[in-house]
Amino acid sequence: MNLTITTVDGADGARRDHLVGLPPRTTVADLAEAVDGTRTRNLYLDGRRLDPDAPVASTGLREGGVLGLGTAGTDPDRVRADAGPVLAEVHVVSGPQAGRTWLLAFGSHEIGSGPLCAIRLEGHGVPEGGLWVTVGADGSAHWHRTRTAPGDEVRGRVAAPPPDGAVTALRRTRPQRVTTERTAAPGQPVPWSPGEDLTVGSVLLRMSAPVEADAAVSRSADGFGIDYNRPPRIAPHLDGERVRLPSPPAAPGKRPFPTAMMMLTSLRTE
Known part of the structure; x- marks a missing residue:
């Protein structure tokens, strides 16, 4: 599993982007060694310290996540605040x-x-x-x-x-x-x-008018992503339509028995 993440160094505040390949059993300590070159500093996600022995898949780290190196770090919240109910x-x-x-x-x-x-x-x-x-x-x-x-x-x-x-x-x-x-x-x-x-x-x-969210969102099997499935929005036709269907086909007639041809063939053979 390839994952793009950003680290914020607690020592100098430097931000670095990483593309890491994570095998299924990768631990937090393995990830720290990959992005920092050492296992001595802790990793922080959303202000909480990650257990070095925990699998990365169980930490909640997602694509584009921001990790703190050594300290929790202060990453500005770039998500717009909720402006109220959708009308x-x-x-x-x-x-x-x-x-x-x-x-x-x-x-x-x-x-x-x-x-x-x-x-x-x-x-x-x-x-x-x-x-x-x-x-x-x-x-x-x-x-x-x-x-x-x-x-x-x-x-x-x-x-x-x-x-x-x-x-x-x-x-x-x-x-x-x-x-x-x-x-x-x-x-x-x-x-x-x-x-x-x-x-x-x-x-x-x-x-x-507000549309009720009908997306099916579930955690992916690898633990790093989110599976998203939204059924299509099928809007009715604006124009009224009348459709005239053709009449059903008639049943085929019975094939006549070739009696005359059989009699003619019999006379010729005699």
Whole structure:
């Protein structure tokens, strides 16, 4: 098992990255000798001292983990603090970051390509900032712009199924979705309901209600990784469809017995 880890030296604070190969029965002392050249200094993980005789697989060390050499060390926490319960989600459904999801809590969140934006996007026509989505305590959301710049392209889009009766059994062309585009002047709030899209340059964002996490997460057999399995999200078709199936085939008829041919053959032989 190959594992990439970082060590923080308690003597001089130096950080070093290591790619180590760990056989199944590797102990903490073996790992210390590999990364430090000696077994005399203890290893620390998340502020706790690791038993030198314990197998590495039982310590909770994961890919990208940070180990302290000699002391627990002070590694800055780079995980963003919990901002509160998730009230809405923004999904990228088209564009360079398609598939990414942002979980939004109560408050305002800036959208753009700038480094300080909470929803940072990449793509042509994406503004650097000035586009905000605000989520209320009840989960409702709206977007507005505080400034505009030449070349920015931001517009809302509401898509709905075609009206009833738009598709018939004899009509083979697929009807177009009924779409309504929304633009707004700076400072004007525009409601953003679940299922509605917001075009930001070449990126298409969709507002969604919170989705319950359904991933199956379990510890891998080797003890170093986490197995992750998420069932696919199958969304229903937006357009209504009517499908006319062909009639079932008729049962094949019985094959006639060739009596005439047999009589003719018999007469010729006589």
